[in-house]
Amino acid sequence: MSLATAAAGTAPEVAAAVRSALESVFDAVAATRTDTADLLAKVAAEGRRPATVDLAALRPGLHLRLARNELVSGVGFVAAPGLLTDVPAWLEWWQSGSDGDVRPLLLDLDPEQSAYADYTHWDWFALPRDTGERAVAGPYVDYLCSDEYSLTLSAPVQMEGRFAGVAAADVYLRHFEAAVLPMLRRLPGPAHLVNARGRVTASADPAHLAGSLTKGPDFAAVLRRARPGRFRGLRLVPCRDIPLVLVISPR
Template sequence: MSVDVDVTAEHIARQIASTIDPVFAMIDGWRDVLERELAGPYAGALTGEGEPTAEKLDPVVAALASGELEREGSLITGAGFVAAPGFLADAPWHLAWWLSGSNTFGPGSGLRRLTTVDDPDSEQFRDYTTLEWWRVPARTGTRHLTGPYVDYLCTDDYTVTITTPVRVGGDEMVGLVGTDLYVARLEQVLLPVIRESGHPCTLVNASGRIVASTDARRPTGALLRIEGLAEALTPLRDAASVTDAAWLPGGEAVVPCGDTSLALVLEA
């Protein structure tokens, strides 16, 4: 028996989108500020008479991210800017990333800078351009939601990372702005909404990886393996704007959650 996608299911999808959309808008605003500061008549704010430097850029990024990281009830646990290799004259590899007080990763507490290894010759160095949250936006030129995944770089816990390209001089990507969200925090906010469906219901990303589920047998981070699901999610992976529900061979309904690249899977 197939699941009827009624007004309630569509309402839930809209509620999920409305939870994530403010984070998207915030990141887009940060991108716009950095692009203005790095281009045209604004460039002097960061570059002076020379090339862009981490010394000048980092305080701007900190000012953008710190307010939201310190805001009570914020969904985000980390945020900042990641530079394209070689873009900054004084830091060929550079992460300007800050952690909130709710982020328990690494030493210290409260708002603090993430400690990174930026020397490619170090055994602890990690090439961030190989990671999904960099690779996909660099290829598509658009915002990307990565995860859930265990983030051993910034949170050491199940995390969703949202990143979007920063460009100057036309199409040149000079880095990314983005933020981390603990999946456990997202579950607290989204599960009560998802339960309103009245059906077994699972929220997945565009790859079918589970963000939250009303079924305890479907753990966060695992792939939801249902016949036809991968094909139904293809438009989300292609960054297409999808609004209509799809039905799987087993009768399950797949309902897109706005342009978040997330979808609800409702089972009979």
């Protein structure tokens, strides 16, 4: 089901349509995760640690995912600090330019000079690392990659049973909102979407703007239970298997 064209009018239909669209982005994340895990396993079987040169083997797959998924604006693997032998930190990251060209993200990750050297506190890295689960982070201004208001979908990658980094993909918020807002507006009450931390990812409710926090409900618990619930008049509908909750306020 296409988010842009779905004629969804009920909460379960909207939640299912959101799931369908973002699952396609998570498919890109999963493919990157598989490619990276296979590559790291091959390096380990050779009795050595990986280096940045090894990650170049991921590039054909990353380019293909950017070309095939219109929601994905950037995709790649972000290494855990200390994983690679030749640099303290690294993003094997590729993104689409406004002209459609695919280009690498080039960052100065020198910890003595760069404000971006420690990316481990960002939700898109910390949530998969700490929970072992995939995550939706944001929206936030992505100063690291695009300077665009974005969502980042991510999943943990392991090497020999240990956390090695995250596979991730970016979605520009304007593209996500363009897809979901028409459906949110068809619901019987003001509606918005939040992630596990209660951060609003898209909203047709003027009381809950994108990027703000919805306080009160335990959205992580709603996602764990994977069934609809209520909290002080709010209707909470998890987007099955996607870490987002549809929140509908009473009129």
